[in-house]
Amino acid sequence: MRTLEQTTDELLGLAAEYFKIPREELTATDDFYKKLKIDSLRALELITRLEHHFGVELPDYEVQGVTDFRTLASRIQSRL
Amino acid sequence: MHETDVTASKIHIFEKTKTLSWELKGGVLELALHHPPCNEIGMAMLEDLEQFVEALRAAEKDAGALIVYSLQEAGFSAGADLRELYKAAAGLTTTQRVAGVRAFLERIHSVLNAIDASPLTTIAAVHGVTFGGGFELALACDIIIADKMARFCFPELRLGLIPGFGGIPRLRRDIGNAVMRDILFTGRSINVSKAMAAGLVSQVAAEGEVLRLARATAAQVCKFDRTTSGAAKRFIKPLPHEELRREIDLFCELVARPAVMEGLRKFVENTGAHPYLP
Numbered sequence: 001m002r003t004l005e006q007t008t009d010e011l012l013g014l015a016a017e018y019f020k021i022p023r024e025e026l027t028a029t030d031d032f033y034k035k036l037k038i039d040s041l042r043a044l045e046l047i048t049r050l051e052h053h054f055g056v057e058l059p060d061y062e063v064q065g066v067t068d069f070r071t072l073a074s075r076i077q078s079r080l
Numbered sequence: 081m082h083e084t085d086v087t088a089s090k091i092h093i094f095e096k097t098k099t100l101s102w103e104l105k106g107g108v109l110e111l112a113l114h115h116p117p118c119n120e121i122g123m124a125m126l127e128d129l130e131q132f133v134e135a136l137r138a139a140e141k142d143a144g145a146l147i148v149y150s151l152q153e154a155g156f157s158a159g160a161d162l163r164e165l166y167k168a169a170a171g172l173t174t175t176q177r178v179a180g181v182r183a184f185l186e187r188i189h190s191v192l193n194a195i196d197a198s199p200l201t202t203i204a205a206v207h208g209v210t211f212g213g214g215f216e217l218a219l220a221c222d223i224i225i226a227d228k229m230a231r232f233c234f235p236e237l238r239l240g241l242i243p244g245f246g247g248i249p250r251l252r253r254d255i256g257n258a259v260m261r262d263i264l265f266t267g268r269s270i271n272v273s274k275a276m277a278a279g280l281v282s283q284v285a286a287e288g289e290v291l292r293l294a295r296a297t298a299a300q301v302c303k304f305d306r307t308t309s310g311a312a313k314r315f316i317k318p319l320p321h322e323e324l325r326r327e328i329d330l331f332c333e334l335v336a337r338p339a340v341m342e343g344l345r346k347f348v349e350n351t352g353a354h355p356y357l358p
Contacts, residue, residue, distance in 0.1 A: 041118075041154055041209065044269065048229050051271050059268040 002080060008073035011050065015069070018049055028070040050076060086144040087302045095135060097128040102135055108298045109136065109143045109200065114151040121213045121245075122161030126187055133194040140199055144302035144309070147294045148195075148221060149205040156204070156230070159212025160245070166344040174336050181244075181335050185328045188213070188245050196220040196250070197319055199310035201301040205285075205294035206230050211269070216245035219254065222313065225283045225297060226272045227290040232280065233269035239343035244331035249323035255279050 002010070008028050016023040019036045026035060033043065044060070050072075051058050056079040066072050086107030093104040099115035111132060113119040121129075136146065150156045169177045195202055195217075204218035207227035215232050218224050234243050234251075242248060242264070251260050259278045263270060275281040285293045301309065334340060 044209070044231055045229060048231060048271050052228070052273070057271070057274060059266060061266060061268055 002077070004070075004074060004077045007054075007077045007080070008070050010053075011073045011076065012069055014049065014053055015046065018046065026069065028073070029068050031067045032069055032072065033067055054080065056080065086142060086306060087299070089142045091142045093135070093139075095131075097131060099125040100128045100132055102132055104135075104139050104143055107142065107144050107302045108295070109139050109146045111146065111148045112151050113149070113157060116152060117158075118152050118154040118209055119150055119157035119214060120161035120164075121157065121159060121188070121217075122164035123184075125161075126184065126191070129191045130187065133191055136194060136198055136200070143200055144304075144306055145298035146195070146198060146200045146202045146221075147205055147291070147298055148202065148217065149291055149294065150207065153208070155208025155214070156206040156210040157212075157214025157217060158209050159214045159216075159235075162239075162344055163348050166341070166348045169341065169344070177341075178332050178336050182328065182332050185244050185331060189324060189328065192216065192220040192246050193319055193324070196246075196317070197314075199306065199313065201298070201309060201313070203294045203297055205290045207290050209233075211235060212243065212247075213245045216243060216247040216250065219247060219250040219280075222317065223282045223297065224275075224280060225285060225290055225294050226275065226281045227285050228272055228287055230272050230275075230281075230290075231269040232263075232275050233267070234264050235267045235269075237264060238267045239347065240337060240340045241334050241343075242327070242331055244327065246324050246327060248327055249320040252323070253317070253320060 012026045012028065013023055015032065015036060016026055021036065038046065047058050047060065047063060054076050056076060058075060058079065062075045063072065066075065089107050091104055095102055100111060100113055102109060102111045115125055119125065168180065172180065201223070202221040203223045203225060204221035205225050206218050207230050210218055210230055211233040212235055215234060234247055236243050255278045272281055272284050276284060283293055
């Protein structure tokens, strides 16, 4: 079973890959909207990719108000 | 070869309007939505869809399948054009607003009912955002084939409304009530895996492959006798006329409330990154 740190690290790797940003430029406390330069449509795309990857459902209201990677990872973690 | 083998048809028609284009070729009618940013359904698209429905009816003897898909990168359709609705409603009295909304709903229902009841086997090839009225357009089709990245949503409760283009009767026709309650009461979007598990989506396509899969499916359905397919469709999928009428009435009751205009105003004025999230 993944730890939160592992999930966070995996999430950062996926975000870097999907949005073509060097992994070393992303940290857990970054605002992913600003760092990935995405709007809500692309945020939905990110959620979809994360759902497929982690095999979970991530209702969009769980992401409401969430802007940093670590909190997003904790939302995923609570469904693993 | 069946008496009604449409695949042998040499009829080729292509039409383009401001928001849509359609082509009939080899017995398959394809409707492409191309209204930026994400095929929002307002007056322009409604008028073009009404024009398309005339073509759909005219194509019945020459076509066996209809594919509906989007050329917009963001998705199949984000649903009703809420900005247009807000702008049109802003200066009206409540009575005028409700009358205008009812008139629009009657017309869009007529379009979707025509697609729903068409003797052609209808296929929605969806990708990306398939929300609200866009979801309702897909539900009017017999088969939904979805790109792996598609998302489905009925966000109307966020605005104090319900789906108004026939979504509830059609959703009820296709999926279990528990899943329907989840989707409607939370206003959340669901991914393709969830949609497939619920029985909404028939096939999942790899990214970028949905139209190819839809065309392969259309070619398959066109092999069969059209009279038989049409009869089977009328038997399997009757139009829920009474429920559709009740949905229009309920929508019009709700849209009369000030809270709805306030919800629309907030949506329209939201310039943040999050309008597609609840």
